[in-house]
Amino acid sequence: MRVGIFGGGQLAQMLVQAAISLGVEVVICERTPDSPAARYTQHAVVGPWEDEAVLAGFARQCDLVTLENEFIDAGLLERVVALGAPVWPTPATVAVVQDKLWQKERLAAAGLAVPPFRPVAGPDEVLAVAQEFGWPLVLKARRNGYDGYGNATLRGPADVVPAWERLTRGGSPLLVEAWVPFSRELAVMVARRRDGATAVYPVVETVQQNHICHVVYAPAPVEPAMAALATELAVAAIEAVEGVGIFGVELFALADGRVLINELAPRPHNSGHYTIEACVTSQFEQHLRAVLGWPLGPTTMRAPAAVMVNLLGQRNGPIDTSAITAALAVPGAHMHFYGKREERVGRKMGHITALADTLAEAEAIARRAAALVAMPS
Amino acid sequence: MRVGIFGGGQLAQMLVQAAISLGVEVVICERTPDSPAARYTQHAVVGPWEDEAVLAGFARQCDLVTLENEFIDAGLLERVVALGAPVWPTPATVAVVQDKLWQKERLAAAGLAVPPFRPVAGPDEVLAVAQEFGWPLVLKARRNGYDGYGNATLRGPADVVPAWERLTRGGSPLLVEAWVPFSRELAVMVARRRDGATAVYPVVETVQQNHICHVVYAPAPVEPAMAALATELAVAAIEAVEGVGIFGVELFALADGRVLINELAPRPHNSGHYTIEACVTSQFEQHLRAVLGWPLGPTTMRAPAAVMVNLLGQRNGPIDTSAITAALAVPGAHMHFYGKREERVGRKMGHITALADTLAEAEAIARRAAALVAMPS
Numbered sequence: 114m115r116v117g118i119f120g121g122g123q124l125a126q127m128l129v130q131a132a133i134s135l136g137v138e139v140v141i142c143e144r145t146p147d148s149p150a151a152r153y154t155q156h157a158v159v160g161p162w163e164d165e166a167v168l169a170g171f172a173r174q175c176d177l178v179t180l181e182n183e184f185i186d187a188g189l190l191e192r193v194v195a196l197g198a199p200v201w202p203t204p205a206t207v208a209v210v211q212d213k214l215w216q217k218e219r220l221a222a223a224g225l226a227v228p229p230f231r232p233v234a235g236p237d238e239v240l241a242v243a244q245e246f247g248w249p250l251v252l253k254a255r256r257n258g259y260d261g262y263g264n265a266t267l268r269g270p271a272d273v274v275p276a277w278e279r280l281t282r283g284g285s286p287l288l289v290e291a292w293v294p295f296s297r298e299l300a301v302m303v304a305r306r307r308d309g310a311t312a313v314y315p316v317v318e319t320v321q322q323n324h325i326c327h328v329v330y331a332p333a334p335v336e337p338a339m340a341a342l343a344t345e346l347a348v349a350a351i352e353a354v355e356g357v358g359i360f361g362v363e364l365f366a367l368a369d370g371r372v373l374i375n376e377l378a379p380r381p382h383n384s385g386h387y388t389i390e391a392c393v394t395s396q397f398e399q400h401l402r403a404v405l406g407w408p409l410g411p412t413t414m415r416a417p418a419a420v421m422v423n424l425l426g427q428r429n430g431p432i433d434t435s436a437i438t439a440a441l442a443v444p445g446a447h448m449h450f451y452g453k454r455e456e457r458v459g460r461k462m463g464h465i466t467a468l469a470d471t472l473a474e475a476e477a478i479a480r481r482a483a484a485l486v487a488m489p490s
Numbered sequence: 491m492r493v494g495i496f497g498g499g500q501l502a503q504m505l506v507q508a509a510i511s512l513g514v515e516v517v518i519c520e521r522t523p524d525s526p527a528a529r530y531t532q533h534a535v536v537g538p539w540e541d542e543a544v545l546a547g548f549a550r551q552c553d554l555v556t557l558e559n560e561f562i563d564a565g566l567l568e569r570v571v572a573l574g575a576p577v578w579p580t581p582a583t584v585a586v587v588q589d590k591l592w593q594k595e596r597l598a599a600a601g602l603a604v605p606p607f608r609p610v611a612g613p614d615e616v617l618a619v620a621q622e623f624g625w626p627l628v629l630k631a632r633r634n635g636y637d638g639y640g641n642a643t644l645r646g647p648a649d650v651v652p653a654w655e656r657l658t659r660g661g662s663p664l665l666v667e668a669w670v671p672f673s674r675e676l677a678v679m680v681a682r683r684r685d686g687a688t689a690v691y692p693v694v695e696t697v698q699q700n701h702i703c704h705v706v707y708a709p710a711p712v713e714p715a716m717a718a719l720a721t722e723l724a725v726a727a728i729e730a731v732e733g734v735g736i737f738g739v740e741l742f743a744l745a746d747g748r749v750l751i752n753e754l755a756p757r758p759h760n761s762g763h764y765t766i767e768a769c770v771t772s773q774f775e776q777h778l779r780a781v782l783g784w785p786l787g788p789t790t791m792r793a794p795a796a797v798m799v800n801l802l803g804q805r806n807g808p809i810d811t812s813a814i815t816a817a818l819a820v821p822g823a824h825m826h827f828y829g830k831r832e833e834r835v836g837r838k839m840g841h842i843t844a845l846a847d848t849l850a851e852a853e854a855i856a857r858r859a860a861a862l863v864a865m866p867s
Contacts, residue, residue, distance in 0.1 A: 114811065126510060129530065133507045136814065136827030136840070138529055152515055152532050153506065155524075393822060408819035415792065415845070434491065437513065442785035445770060450513030463513070468792070 114405060115140060117175030117198065119162065119190075121148025123451040123461065124181035124381045127389070129153045131397035137405070142171045149452050150181075162189050172196035179358060179404050183211040183379050184257050201307070201357045201404040202379050209354050210379045214255045214288045216354070223353035225346055226373045228365070229291040236277045240270060242289050249292040252276050254285040264324065266292065293373060295365035299333050300384035301347035304359045304399040304409055311348055312399060312409040314392060316340040319363070319384050322425070325459065326383040328479075329421040330472050331391060331414065335366060342372045350374055359400035361385060383423065387466050388412075390447050391419035416468035420475035422483045424450075426460035439485040440465070446482030462486075491782060492517060494552030494575065496539065496567075498525025500828040500838065501558035501758045504766070506530045508774035514782070519548045526829050527558075539566050549573035556735060556781050560588040560756050561634050578684070578734045578781040579756050586731050587756045591632045591665045593731070600730035602723055603750045605742070606668040613654045617647060619666050626669040629653050631662040641701065643669065670750060672742035676710050677761035678724035681736045681776040681786055688725055689776060689786040691769060693717040696740070696761050699802070702836065703760040705856075706798040707849050708768060708791065712743060719749045727751055736777035738762060760800065760838075765789075767824045767843050768796035793845035797852035799860045801827075803837035816862040817842070823859030839863075 114137045118125045121143030129139045129150055140156040141148060151157040156174055160167035162185055172178065175198045178190075187208035190200045202210075209215045217230045231242045233252075243250055252273075254263035263283065265276035280287055298321065302314040318333035319326050333340065347362035354360075354377065361382025363375040385396035394402075394410030402409055437450055450463040463486070467478035491514045495502045498520030506516045506527055517533040518525060528534040533551055537544035539562055549555065552575045557567075564585035567577045579587075586592045594607045608619045610629075620627055629650075631640035640660065642653035657664055675698065679691040695710035696703050710717065724739035731737075731754065738759025740752040762773035771779075771787030779786055814827055827840040840863070844855035 130507055130510045133503060133530055134824070134826045136809075136829040138829070147532075153510055153530050155529050155532065155534065157532065393824075402818065405815075407815045410818065411821045432513075438782075438784045441779065441787065444788045447511070447770075449511045452513040452515070 114138070115156070115174060115176050116401065116404070117142060117171055117178040118150065118181055119178065119185050120181035121150040121157075122181060123149055125150035126153060126451060127381065127386075127397045127449075128181065128400065131395055131401055134398065135401055137401060140171065140174045142167070147454075152452065165192070168192050169196055172198040177201060177404060179400070180207070181380055183207060187211065203355070203357065206354050206356055207379055210356075210377050212255050213253055213258070213376065214286075216377055217288070219353055220350055220374055223349065225349055225353060226371065228293045228373050228375075231289050233287055233289045236273045239267070239273050239277065239289055243267075243270070246289075246291040251290045251292050252280060253288055253290065254280050254283055255288055256285040257283055258285075293365045293375075294367070296368045297333070297335065297366040298375070299335070299343050299364040299366050299372070300329070300382065301343055301362045301364070302359055302382060302385040302388065302396050302399075303347050303351040303356070303362060304396075304403045305351050305356050306403050306406055306409065307357045308406070309352075310409060311351070312394075312403075312412050313344055313348055314385065314388060314396070314412045315414060316343045317384055317387065323459065325423065325425060325461070327423050327425070328476070329384050329387055330476070331387045331419045331421075334472060336370075339366060339370060339372060342370075346372055346374055350377060354379075358404045359385070359396050383461075383464075386449070386464050387419045387421040389449070390466050391416055391468055417470050418472045418475045419466055419468045420472060420479045421464055421466045422476075422479040423461055424463040424465065424483060424486050426456040426458050426462050429457050430455065432456055432462075436486045440482040443478060443482035443485065445469070445478050448482065491515070492533070492551060492553050493778065493781070494519060494548055494555040495527065495558055496555065496562050497558035498527040498534075499558060500526055502527035503530060503828060504758065504763075504774045504826075505558065505777065508772055508778055511775065512778055514778060517548065517551045519544070524831075529829065542569070545569050546573055549575040554578060554781060556757075556777070557584070558757055560584060564588065580732070580734065583731050583733055584756055587733075587754050589632050590630055590635070590753065591663075593754055594665070596730055597727055597751055600726065602726055602730065603748065605670045605750055605752070608666050610664055610666045613650045616644070616650050616654065616666055620644075620647070623666075623668040628667045628669050629657060630665055630667065631657050631660055632665055633662040634660055670742045670752075671744070673745040674710070674712065674743040675752070676712070676720050676741040676743050676749070677706070677759065678720055678739045678741070679736055679759060679762040679765065679773050679776075680724050680728045680733070680739060681773075681780045682728050682733050683780050683783055683786065684734045685783070686729075687786060688728070689771075689780075689789050690721055690725055691762065691765060691773070691789045692791060693720045694761055694764065700836065702800065702802060702838070704800050704802070705853070706761050706764055707853070708764045708796045708798075711849060713747075716743060716747060716749060719747075723749055723751055727754060731756075735781045736762070736773050760841075763826070763841050764796045764798040764843050766826070768793055768845055794847050795849045795852045796843060796845045797849060797856045798841055798843045799853075799856040800838055801840040801842065801860060801863050803833040803835050803839050806834050807832065809833055809839075813863045817859040820855060820859035820862065822846070822855050825859065
């Protein structure tokens with residue numbers, strides 16, 4: 114079997130790693146050569162995704178195609194299907210999920226709890242929504258946002274116009290959401306096959322730093338009732354978008370016990386990296402099983418607790434490998450370096466996962482190793 | 491960092507899988523294209539290893555070079571060093587280990603327990619050794635034997651000439667060993683860095699079928715004293731050959747509690763595949779850490795028991811993928827398919843590892859999955 118992946122970043126790289134065990138070959142389609150994932154396959158297609166020859170060359174090599182990010186026009190995915198390679202998740206699912214308005218409309222229509230939201234066509238409409246929702250508000254680009262790029266928190270009328278100007282620069286229309294006074298952010302990975310079979314991972318807590326996922330606690334230290342609610346919402350959300358493959362579901366937990374869906378990602382997700390070591394089946398292997406229509410694997414944890422810490426760039430410049438080797442000396446810290454050629458402030462350079470009997474122990478190990486990476490000698 | 495590997499089979503493939511997490515790139519040097527490991531790298535050199543241009547092209551791309559099998563002339567490894575790429579383990583170590591006579595002489599000189607052995611230049615000398623050692627004897631090619639190819643058990647004088655004719659066909663000189671009435675076969679993986687630091691894995695029991703490693707039990711169900719003896723011998727053996735990288739040490743356990751060294755392998759080893767899921771650091775990651783001079787990782791097991799079962803070809807012909815997917819339905823069976831294009835009777839097609847609280851439980855899971863692979867629908 115040969116699986117094609119749109120995108121050659123670290124998510125695709127970790128999919129290749131999982132594919133090796135399954136005897137599955139991977140074709141990476143990326144705009145530029147030498148992407149992190151393309152280094153680990155003999156099958157790479159390089160060129161603009163909008164180029165029909167690129168798409169045709171890609172489709173021809175693949176038994177099926179999937180994606181590592183949602184920043185590809187669903188219309189191009191339709192072209193790949195027309196060229197003879199099935200795409201999972203389907204272009205229709207990606208079209209809904211990649212537009213934050215359509216995604217929320219679909220979830221709300223399915224009766225699932227989401228924060229109040231409204232499409233907005235100009236700053237005046239934002240002010241009108243504020244009358245209804247109150248401040249603060251969250252203004253979002255409907256498409257192509259990630260890690261806080263494409264989002265702005267509006268604390269009052271004075272924030273509206275500057276945020277509007279910044280966020281519309283990418284050309285995407287915007288929507289506005291009520292700001293949710295969450296007590297925690299949770300996430301759940303859900304895998305679903307085209308026959309509707311699902312596999313759900315434990316509920317985790319995610320802690321963001323500057324809108325970037327920074328630490329993941331698995332399992333989330335929440336009451337069983339809240340974990341059950343989050344799990345139920347996550348599965349229902351993926352059913353609502355008819356998802357096939359692995360999906361990340363980000364949720365807000367409120368102090369009163371309610372849980373709201375924040376956003377979906379139609380692909381492996383940063384909040385699921387802990388599954389590589391901590392679960393019987395990693396999110397990456399599970400994604401391949403799901404899109405191939407193969408049996409889903411157990412999602413149970415192999416240790417009582419796991420903590421993942423992202424390694425975010427601290428400076429701009431070439432990678433300092435001495436920092437990597439220092440961190441390897443921390444026993445039990447599972448290192449993942451994405452092989453990016455350049456470090457940039459805030460860029461995801463890698464991650465570290467530690468397993469232990471308690472979250473506190475696991476966190477101590479992961480943070481000790483991360484600190485060594487963050488302070489190159 | 492870029493690590494070159496001589497050989498493109500499943501051991502190299504699993505090294506690539508481990509390299510991804512470390513941000514290390516891999517260059518595969520193999521005689522034929524489309525080797526299992528070459529499918530998972532953008533850097534492959536294809537051609538005869540004896541060709542200076544092949545060696546030069548390979549050495550130029552690598553920060554260091556290692557190997558996945560010992561069937562490469564140590565003189566060629568010396569050439570690679572001369573071309574500017576360090577080779578670990580060193581050509582001198584490989585030269586000693588790849589010759590079963592030299593290997594045994596080295597181990598015996600270090601005072602380590604090995605079965606009685608003797609080089610033999612003709613059938614008459616075998617008969618002479620039989621006077622001393624008694625029957626049965628084991629006749630072995632000094633070089634290029636594996637999985638029983640290159641070995642013959644001689645039960646009496648009538649077996650000598652046919653075995654001599656078969657084993658000398660490969661051109662290698664032969665040696666003869668006393669047959670050891672072992673009660674179990676054990677194995678230990680040892681990683682060693684060039685500064686002498688070592689990391690030792692748990693002692694495992696291996697069960698062979700037709701001279702091919704078939705099942706591995708980790709940890710071996712032996713008394714602590716025997717495990718300690720096996721561990722001590724294994725570390726001393728790798729020190730005796732000044733090994734750098736990971737080494738497999740095969741041992742014979744005798745009913746009277748003695749342990750003898752059978753053979754060394756200067757590379758990842760089938761008896762260490764269980765470490766991928768069952769140990770904090772897999773043998774493959776550990777090998778990369780060792781040859782790169784990076785900190786060695788913990789070798790502790792992450793579950794009380796693990797069993798690995800090899801998937802050996804049952805027939806000759808193209809791979810039947812339906813058998814693979816059936817086996818994926820067994821919860822907790824970690825599947826590894828090597829992606830070989832053709833199944834052949836007795837060929838190693840993959841392996842399955844299961845973890846559990848007891849060896850019996852782990853074995854039941856692994857064997858259930860293996861039976862599904864072995865009986866394609």
